[in-house]
Amino acid sequence: MQRYLFRKLITYMLAFFVGVTIDWGIPHLMPGDPIQNLLSRFSLTSSSYAALYHDFAQSFGLNVPLWQQYLDFWKGVLTGNMGISVWAAPAKVTTLVFNSMPYTLALLIPATVLSYVIGNRLGAAAARRKYLDNSVLPLGYIFQAIPYPWLALVVPYLLGSVWHVFPISFGYDQGLTPAWNWTFIASLLDHWFLPFLTVFIVSLGGWAIGMRNLVIYELENDSSRYLRALGASERVVRRYAYRNASLPQLSGLALQLGVLIGGNIVTEIAFNYPGLGHLIFQAITNNDYFLLQGIFIFIVIGVLVANFIIDLVFVSVDPRTRLSMQGASA
Amino acid sequence: MSESVSDAPQVPRPGAIPAVAPEVAAVGLPGGPGPVSAVPGRRRSDFAYYGLRNKKLVFGLSLELLLVLFAIIGPMIAKYPPREITGFPVQHPGTRFWLGTDMLGEDLFSQLANGLRESYLVGVLGAGSAALVGMTLGFIAGWRGGILDEALQLLTNIIVMIPSLVLLVVIGSYMSAKSVLFEGVFIGLTTWPWVARAVRAQTFSLRGREFVDLAKLSGKRPLSIIVSEIAPNMASYLFLVVILLFGSSMLLAASYDFLGLGPTNVVSLGWTMNQAQANAALIYHWWWWFIPPGAVLTAMVAALLVANVGLDEVFNPKLREQ
Numbered sequence: 101m102q103r104y105l106f107r108k109l110i111t112y113m114l115a116f117f118v119g120v121t122i123d124w125g126i127p128h129l130m131p132g133d134p135i136q137n138l139l140s141r142f143s144l145t146s147s148s149y150a151a152l153y154h155d156f157a158q159s160f161g162l163n164v165p166l167w168q169q170y171l172d173f174w175k176g177v178l179t180g181n182m183g184i185s186v187w188a189a190p191a192k193v194t195t196l197v198f199n200s201m202p203y204t205l206a207l208l209i210p211a212t213v214l215s216y217v218i219g220n221r222l223g224a225a226a227a228r229r230k231y232l233d234n235s236v237l238p239l240g241y242i243f244q245a246i247p248y249p250w251l252a253l254v255v256p257y258l259l260g261s262v263w264h265v266f267p268i269s270f271g272y273d274q275g276l277t278p279a280w281n282w283t284f285i286a287s288l289l290d291h292w293f294l295p296f297l298t299v300f301i302v303s304l305g306g307w308a309i310g311m312r313n314l315v316i317y318e319l320e321n322d323s324s325r326y327l328r329a330l331g332a333s334e335r336v337v338r339r340y341a342y343r344n345a346s347l348p349q350l351s352g353l354a355l356q357l358g359v360l361i362g363g364n365i366v367t368e369i370a371f372n373y374p375g376l377g378h379l380i381f382q383a384i385t386n387n388d389y390f391l392l393q394g395i396f397i398f399i400v401i402g403v404l405v406a407n408f409i410i411d412l413v414f415v416s417v418d419p420r421t422r423l424s425m426q427g428a429s430a
Numbered sequence: 431m432s433e434s435v436s437d438a439p440q441v442p443r444p445g446a447i448p449a450v451a452p453e454v455a456a457v458g459l460p461g462g463p464g465p466v467s468a469v470p471g472r473r474r475s476d477f478a479y480y481g482l483r484n485k486k487l488v489f490g491l492s493l494e495l496l497l498v499l500f501a502i503i504g505p506m507i508a509k510y511p512p513r514e515i516t517g518f519p520v521q522h523p524g525t526r527f528w529l530g531t532d533m534l535g536e537d538l539f540s541q542l543a544n545g546l547r548e549s550y551l552v553g554v555l556g557a558g559s560a561a562l563v564g565m566t567l568g569f570i571a572g573w574r575g576g577i578l579d580e581a582l583q584l585l586t587n588i589i590v591m592i593p594s595l596v597l598l599v600v601i602g603s604y605m606s607a608k609s610v611l612f613e614g615v616f617i618g619l620t621t622w623p624w625v626a627r628a629v630r631a632q633t634f635s636l637r638g639r640e641f642v643d644l645a646k647l648s649g650k651r652p653l654s655i656i657v658s659e660i661a662p663n664m665a666s667y668l669f670l671v672v673i674l675l676f677g678s679s680m681l682l683a684a685s686y687d688f689l690g691l692g693p694t695n696v697v698s699l700g701w702t703m704n705q706a707q708a709n710a711a712l713i714y715h716w717w718w719w720f721i722p723p724g725a726v727l728t729a730m731v732a733a734l735l736v737a738n739v740g741l742d743e744v745f746n747p748k749l750r751e752q
Contacts, residue, residue, distance in 0.1 A: 115588040122592065241739075245731035247681050249688035249703050250724025257712045257720075268712060355590055355624075362595035366685045370707060381689075384599060396596055403591050 108411055112404050119400035123393050124173045135162070182394035187386035193394035196379060201398070203271055204375035206292060208364050211299035216353060219307025224342045226308070227315035236308055243305025248363045251298045252370035259294060266294045269372035295371045299364060310352065314345035347418055354410040357403050480744045487740025493733035497726070501550055504543025512540040512697040523718050530718040533709045538702070542722050545699040548610060549680045549727060552698075555614020556621065556679025561672050563618065564625025569656050571626070572633025582630065586623035594620035598691055607694045613686060617679045628671050632664040666745035673738045677731040684727055699723040 135156045139149060157163040164172070176182055182193040226236035260268035272278065273287040318324060318341035327337045365377030372378070376395055383391035481487055510516055519535040521527045529538040571582035598616060636642060637660065645655045661668075686692050687700025688707075706712075706720035 111584055111587045114584060115591045118588050119592060122597070241732045241735045242728065245677070245681075245728045245735060247684040247688075247700070247724055247727050247731075249685055249700060249707075250720070250727065253703060253707060253712060253720045254724065257715075257717065261712050261715060358590055358593050361593050362682075362685065365595055366688060369689060380596065380599060396593075399593050399596060400591070403593065407591065 112408065116400065116404060120174065120177055120397065123396045123400070124170055177397060182397070183390040185388055185391045187382065187388040187391060193390050196391060197376070197394050197398050200374060200376045200379045203373060204364060204368070204377065207295055207299055207367065207373070207375065208360065211296050212303065212360055215300045215303035216307055219304045220311040220346070220349060223308035223311030224315045224338070224345070227312045228319055233312070236312065240305040240309040243301060244309060246302055248302055248366040249370060251302055252367050255298050256294050256371065267291050268294065271374040295367050295373050299367050302363065303360070307349065310349055311345055314348060315341050318344045347414070350410060350414050350417065354407050357406050361399060361403065477744055484740040484744055486736050487744060490733045490737025490740055493729065494737060497546065497730050497733065498550065500543065501546040505540070505547060508537065508540035508543050510537040510540050512536065512544045520716060529722055532705060532719055538719060538722070541697050541702050542726060544697045545702055545723060546726060548696055548698040549683065549730065551610055552614045552617065552683040553676045553680040555611060556617035556683070557672050557676040559615045559618025560622040560625050560675050564622035565629050565668070567622070568626040568629025569633055572630040573637060573652060573656060575634070579630070582626065586626055589620065589623050595685070598686060608692070610693045610696055613683055613693050614679070617682050621675055621678065625671055625675065629664070629668065632667060633660055636660050636663055670738055670742055673734055677734040680727065681731060699727050
């Protein structure tokens with residue numbers, strides 16, 4: 101148990117290290133000079149340009165050797181100071197990220213959790229039951245095969261353009277100013293539903309099919325046969341099969357996190373939804389390195405935190421890790 | 431203990447999606463009935479017998495073959511090149527333009543046929559490069575074990591946690607022009623950990639078998655043991671993993687192309703959807719612009735998935751319908 105968590109911790113730390121290093125490398129890989137881009141907005145004489153350039157290089161910390169910049173970057177990451185956005189100056193990168201993050205989380209968390217739970221239940225129910233299986237299985241394959249961008253076009257087309265049930269873009273009614281009143285919250289929910297629905301549907305099929313197959317395996321297992329031989333009812337056998345099948349599904353969820361975030365970005369772009377994915381594209385079109393760095397690091401941290409949570413759930417669900425924990429303390 | 435559970439091979443669900451290549455995941459479960467049989471001689475006639483009688487395999491394979499044929503013949507029978515401006519903007523589907531035209535007057539049938547071809551190309555490149563890297567590292571880690579194995583596990587765990595789409599955005603903006611080859615190989619280089627995990631787990635469980643010991647005793651080199659003793663025993667399983675990666679590569683590519691990160695100057699299904707979105711086809715009800723590319727892509731991947739399950743049932747008697 102302790103060894104397990106220890107290894108996991110090392111993996112997380114290394115992943116974080118790699119993530120931060122890649123993140124730091126981003127501006128050095130991207131074309132263009134950020135300060136030059138910033139200064140090109142103003143008409144300057146060459147002498148004042150040089151002076152301003154020097155000033156900006158100093159304030160962005162770009163006039164020191166590379167290794168120093170790297171260490172400074174780490175300092176910034178660890179103290180939560182990611183600098184100032186070039187595009188939305190003088191807004192701080194962290195402020196921009198924190199303003200967008202709620203939108204992304206509000207899409208990603210409910211869609212992921214609900215599709216995981218409902219998909220698994222559906223799949224488990226369909227396993228070895230002819231009637232349910234005949235509808236869940238084909239639908240599952242189709243859902244699993246749908247490309248994110250297509251669903252993000254078809255769903256708003258039908259429910260927005262054709263039937264006018266939901267708005268098809270933006271995070272809230274653009275005539276409103278964000279405030280905590282019912283009109284605004286209602287508008288938020290109204291705009292939230294379609295993006296949520298598409299992310300939910302795309303993920304559903306995979307979980308259902310995965311669980312169906314795992315439960316079929318479990319029902320054929322010796323442990324299930326033994327249970328039946330003991331006279332356990334089919335309901336009890338299924339319950340044990342479900343619990344066993346949950347473990348690989350859970351580790352599958354951890355593996356999918358990075359992919360899920362990618363899909364979420366597609367959805368945000370398609371719906372013009374003001375989350376992190378949307379912000380990334382703004383950072384790119386404006387050559388805003390600092391913003392891009394900030395978003396990237398927050399996404400990496402998000403994936404790591406989600407992984408850690410899944411690890412904790414895993415440990416509490418898996419009887420073997422629980423047992424070895426007791427064994428270690430005894 | 432629980433580490434072994436997380437070794438259960440998973441294949442990324444495409445398009446940036448969760449799809450725990452279910453069948454495969456199940457097959458690789460520790461303690462589960464693996465597809466790995468120590469029977470050296472495969473009963474090929476058996477596979478053919480069950481294969482032809484497996485409705486899922488026959489259906490999936492036929493649909494896939496039809497689509498491949500379309501990808502080959504379609505561009506030839508299209509009346510216009512995909513980017514040619516015909517002078518008839520926003521035509522409904524009809525006899526002259528089978529799938530209508532877009533806002534510039536480009537023939538959408540031609541774009542669909544050419545995009546399909548592009549998708550298959552990216553799928554083959556993505557699955558191929560992922561299989562190459564994943565198999566190499568998976569065999570090495572599974573065979574050698576020890577430090578090498580630990581290092582590989584760490585590497586795969588880290589790669590899985592780095593958001594590849596964001597990475598592509600960055601690398602993409604650094605390159606002035608991208609090719610289909612680049613997109614395919616990039617996808618492969620971000621999805622290989624799934625192959626590596628699967629191959630590693632299987633190699634690990636096979637290397638302790640008697641027939642492998644026998645091969646070692648007879649003085650065979652490790653490479654030839656892997657190629658002639660271990661690989662054949664997981665061939666069917668590997669095949670399934672690669673098929674799933676093929677589908678997921680096509681879906682991932684569609685997402686990248688939709689975001690405008692795809693190959694430059696290439697017509698792809700994702701690119702067509704991107705154009706439809708950018709030109710507000712949703713608001714003007716130009717459904718023929720964005721419905722066909724996604725529908726065809728869904729059919730392509732769904733057919734692959736169905737054929738894959740059929741194959742799984744053929745290879746693995748325990749899965750056959752009762």
